[in-house]
Amino acid sequence: AAPAHVASRVEAMSEFTFERLAVAERTMRADEQREAARAAAEEAWVDERVAEGESRRVLEVTPPGDAAHWAELAARPVDGGVGERKPDSTGTARWHEALAPWGLTLAAAGAVGGGGRGLVTTRSFKRGEVLMRVTPAVAVVSGRHLSSRCHHSHATGGRLLVCSRCGCARYCSADHQRAAWAGHRDECALLAQTRPRVPGQTVRLLARLLALLRRSAGAPPPEDAGEWARSAAAILSLSHQLGGQPAERCAEFGEQAGMVCSLIQEAARSGGGWAGSSSCPPQEEVASLLSLLSLNAHAICDAELQEIGIGLYPLAALANHDCDPTAAQSFGAAGKLTLRALRPLAAGEAVTIGYVDLAAAASERRQALRSSYLFTCECRACEEALAPTPAARKREAARCEAAASLREEQRAELAAIDAADWEAALRRSTRAAEIAASLLPPGAPALGLQLLRAGKLHAHCGSLRESVGYLRRATEVLQAVHGEAAPLVRDAAEMLRGAQLELAYGDNSAAS
Ligand SMILES: [Zn+2]
Ligand SMILES: [Zn+2]
Ligand SMILES: [Zn+2]
Incomplete structure (x- = not known):
């Protein structure tokens, strides 16, 4: 059996990590409300001034x-x-030149999904491997973070x-x-x-x-x-x-x-x-x-998908949208963008990202893409979901409902965390994690975060076996998105090891 001091240290560590999460989330939300009001006032001023x-x-x-x-x-x-973020023919050769060192190229129209031009691999990539790392041409901090970052x-x-x-x-x-x-x-x-x-x-x-x-x-x-x-x-x-x-x-x-x-x-x-x-x-x-x-x-x-700014990355902007994307972006210091493969990619595969909330139903995603990016998504997931058959219609209706309950569970989960009602938070989080897993592509960053929250709450409430399960899945997803060295991933991995140790210790003492 692990010595008692190991177990208590592990416990203290996971408590600490968890409390830090809860405090950070509470502070973030209070800050957010203040700053959202401020940002709204700013935007209102912009309109007002022009209107006057x-x-x-x-x-x-x-x-x-x-x-x-x-x-x-x-x-x-x-x-x-x-609408599909693809460049016109200007400088095609230079785009190719800029993409070549990354093992990427710009495919001709019709070569990848959507019928337009798009980013494709020229070699194979492992899951989690870096596809591109670029600094923004221009970037600014969001209104709500103007004075804090x-x-x-x-x-x-x-x-x-x-x-x-x-x-x-x-x-x-x-x-x-x-x-x-x-x-x-x-x-x-x-x-x-x-x-x-x-x-x-x-x-x-x-x-x-x-x-x-x-x-x-x-x-x-x-x-x-x-x-x-x-x-x-x-x-x-x-x-x-x-x-x-x-x-x-x-x-x-x-x-x-x-x-x-x-x-x-x-x-x-x-x-x-x-x-x-x-x-x-x-x-x-x-x-x-x-x-x-x-x-x-x-x-x-940031790693927790809170928006801290906006930036223009021309090279990364070449990646088309797919509702089951092959890549995801994450951001480092000074807004540096890293694009990583969410699954193993062969040479010649399309590099795509998600422009909108991928947990939404196909009809909702299409609407969001049409209004913000001016195109109709014809990816495989959308075509299947919106096929004109009774079975597809039934599935799509069920998905609309599931997407709505995911939003509701997540809202209730955060409210429970705010109120330090851990039992309720655990219940909501577990449900949200299961719905998210059924709606989101297996490598989606948002899924990793939801699994992480569920894992932390289970650890906090003492259900170690469940905690280990969620943390393992979370770490796997987040590693591919952020790389192993990212603080969020290191925290998650450390917590997983802690929970595993504690679980092994508990099993051993029960057996003896
Ligand atoms: Zn200045
Ligand atoms: Zn600085
Ligand atoms: Zn789609």
Whole structure:
């Protein structure tokens, strides 16, 4: 039998890990509510200011076209490229060059699912192997994390230094402030004008994108293929048309573009950077960049899938969607994106990710994809689920119900954790884990997290055998998504070992 001190140490360790989780989750939710209110206020301000016509009146810029104008742009014919994050033919050779070192290539139309172009492997990959690791061309921290995370590394904790000019950007060290300055300088000039209010993340990301395009105007495209894949040329070859976008969204892009153009012109006039006539492209072009961001940007999430920012990764944006994806992305310091294989891949297989909640029913997923990414998913899972047969219809209806109860169980689980009602949390979590396992693809990051929560709750409530089962499944899923070295995975593996030890010790003492 394991000596008593080993067992008690294991117990103390798992208690500690669990408490930390609970506290972190509670704090996160309180922070979230505060910051969500703040973010809502920010977004409201953006709308309000444009609605008032304040910026237009004060800054004397050409008013944006009326609603009919934007509706007309939205109604323009959709070319085959829109919605699937695939580039047009510009720079095809350079995309190939940038993808080659990763063992990837861009397949011709029709070679992969969906009928369009897409990312495919040129060699085999093991489950969990890195498919691509890229830094964002542009990225910003979400409204709710503006004051709690370093705007360069995205790290939390400690006292953050504030950029004195805009009062918005924050850094964990002077080094990070220096490193971030090239990307922040132009954005800073705009934020200084709106101070103390801060525009929403889309507007801030757009400002950074415009600054990048401005910096690279007239310069030759980068020699290095990896650098090229983050350059203006690469970005502008991604889908960015307004045609096909819903008319209201098109008008919204127009308003946001108008606001950014006003801010840029005012900054240029007051000598706050952005000088020169090429500072701000025509409003319609700026609006099309917002379309580009909405179709191609990735939400930057922490390991627990909480959104901490938004970034544009042109190379990663080449991966198409599939409801049973072969890959998943995770994010490291400074928003570095790593794409890993969720299952063993042979050469020539499509590299796909999930753009939307994969636990949703097929009809819900299709609707979400159509409205956000402008295409109809025709993946195998969708085609099967939405086949016009009575059996398929029955399955789809059951799945709609299961997806709704998963959301309900997860909501109740978090509420129970908040209330420190561990018995209820355990019951809800176990149910949520089983529903999630039946709805999500076996390698889905969200499934790994749900299994992890169930495993931790079982450990906390003393049901070690169940805990070991959940933690083992969780560790397996999360390892493929994040790699073995990720803190979340190391914590999960450590907890699993602890529970296994304790279980073995318990079995031995029962036997003796
Ligand atoms: Zn930092
Ligand atoms: Zn600043
Ligand atoms: Zn699908």
